Amino acid sequence: MNETGDRQAAIRLAEKAFDSGEFLHDLERRVAYRTESQDPERAPTLLSYLSEEIAPALQRLGFETRCVRNPSDVEAPMLLASRWESDSVPTVVTYAHGDVVRGYDAQWRVGLEPWRITIEGDRWYGRGIADNKGQHSINLAALAAVIEARNGKLGYNVKMIFETGEEIDSPGLDALCATEREFLAGDLFIASDGPRVSAERPTVFLGSRGELNFELTVALREGGHHSGNWGGILRNPATVLASAISSIVDNNGRLLVEALLPPPIPAAVRDAIADIRIGEDSNAPYIDPAWGEPNLTVAERVLAWNTIEVLAFTAGNPEAPVGAIPPVAKAFCQMRFVVGTDWEDAGQHLTRHLEQCGIEDVQVTVTSVSKATRLDVTHPWVSWALTSIEHTSGKRPALIPNLGGTVPNAVFAETLGLPTLWIPHSYPACSQHAPNEHMLASVAREALAVMAGVWWDLGEGAAASIASARGSFLPSQRLATSRLRREA
Structure with a gap:
């Protein structure tokens, strides 16, 4: 990758957007939109964010845009855009x-509020500033810098x-991408979400662990029964459920269902x-050193193994317990899993495991699944991205084969068939989804430079070189060049 004055000019323009306050001004305007997708009453705000904020910003960069209705039954509109050369x-x-989790306004620290950016030293506070408004604002500002420099x-x-x-599990996203597969055909996918491995280290991840949510229910009878008169002769569903959970995950957090273990790393x-x-x-x-799969490093447990967590457990009335054996107990659980796991049959595997353990009357219900994905770490686009980022930052980037959490990467990797690169601009302690969410100004400024370098290098023959060397990444010929209609 040749060093040119123009590349440096693009990076300086991206940094200037930060130093001048232009980037902060754009971000302040975007954070002010209360785009809480979990609240149906915010549907008009979601559309306004796309049509009044994002679409004009993209049009100024030469994109043609159109807002489209969500093909699912929720009011979560989408925007498609094209910049064709x-x-x-x-x-x-x-x-x-563009959506965020609920603001939880009353829970923020005194002096902070979710819909207005507050600056305290290196921290910029605001809902969505880390997830995802700050991240996509960085990418758009860096792209603008490269367009200007070129x-x-x-x-x-x-x-x-x-x-x-x-933030409501991307309903309709896969269906829309399947419908628009020809329009969205391409050679490479690049996006930003999630955290770096640390604030100081630029990061690339290539996919994410899958997410499988399931419920365990033990319903034994109608109504509660006095614990003194019936205790010792009536099965307690909470006790049965606790035994079921302990057979699935032991007291050190180790997954015990052999059929749900991943293949060797x-x-x-x-x-x-x-x-x-x-x-x-x-x-x-604080990380519990003995928790999870033994003989694995901390990183391997989070990034390369499967885990099951109990998210909630109910029986009786925890807020006002009475001396009665409850009739029903229920646990809400979640499995995070890596590529190669037999997740399709997870419900059957759990049911069979409980039967083999002699635990009866536990109903297993799988409620939702997001697939695991992971681009091959030896893929040529991976080394290209790492080289570009190191060239700009002077730091050796971290490479994560898959994020420990879950992003809708399967839509892009499988439905669209694209090699996927994620370059996150947040950091682990950003309070994402929690009160006091924030981004670090120092990370944002570095990320602007990093993304300007990435956007620049894509136009410097890197793609052509890889295509020539590998013979498999030629520019797509399937994309139509018809103009997009603007739709409300």
């Missing part, structure tokens, strides 16, 4: 989400997907995460 250059597909040209095409339902994955350090930020919780 030529049939003979690569096409990059990118993604962002006098209006990128050297590649860009397609964009903007959704407003990510691939050597390339193990090598990639060998230098990943988790939980070393100042606000990180």
Whole structure:
């Protein structure tokens, strides 16, 4: 990758957007939109964010845009955008989400509020500032800097997907991408969500663990019965359920259902995460050294293994307990899993496991699933991205084969068939989804420079070089060049 004055000019323009306050001004305006997708009353705000804020910003960068209704039954609109330069250059597909979790206004620390940015030293507070408004604002500002530095040209095409339902599990996203597969055909996917491994270290991840939510229910009878008169002769559903859970996950957090264990960790994955350090930020919780699968590093437990967590457990009335054996007990559980896990039959595996343990009357109900994905760590786009980021930042980026959490990467990797690169701009202690959510100004400024370098390098022949060397990444010829209609 050749060092040119123009590349440096693009990076300086991105940094100037930060230093001048222009980036902060844009972000303040975006954070002010109360885009809480869990609240149906915010549907008009979700549409306004796309049509009044994002669409004009993209149009100024040469994109054609259209807002589309969500194909599911929820009011979470989406925006599709296209910036087309030529049939003979690569096409990059990118993604962002404009919705946020609930503000929980009353729970923020005194002096802070979710819908207004408050600056305290290096911290910028506001709901969605880390997830995802700050991240997609960085990517748009960096793209604007490169377009300016190249006098209006990128050297590649860009397609964009903007959704407003990510925080409610992206309903309709896969269906829309399947319908728009020809329009969204491309050569590479780049987006930003989730945290870096640490504030100081730029990071690339290539997919995410899957997420399978399930319920365990023990319903033994109608109504409660006096614990003195009937205790010792009536089965207690809470006790049965506790035994069921302890047979699935032991008291050290180890997954005991053999059929739900992942395949052995691939050597390339193990090598990639060998230098990943988790939980070393100042606000990180204490890591329990004996919790989870034994003989694995902390990073391997989070990034390369399967876990089951109990999210909630109810029996009787915890707020006002009475001396009665409850009739029903229920647990809400979640499995995070890596590529290669037999998640399709998870419900059957759990039921069979409980039967083999002699535990009866536990109903297993799988309620939702998001697939696990992971781009091959040896894929040529991976080394290209790592080189670009190191070239700009002077730091060796962390490579995570898959995020420990879950993003809708399966839509892009499987439905659209794209190699996927995620370059996050948050950090682990950002209080994402919690009160006092924030981003670090120092990380934002560095990320602007990093993304300006990435957007620049895509137009400097890197894509053509990889295509020539590998013979499999030629620019897509399937994209139509018809203009997009603007739709309300």
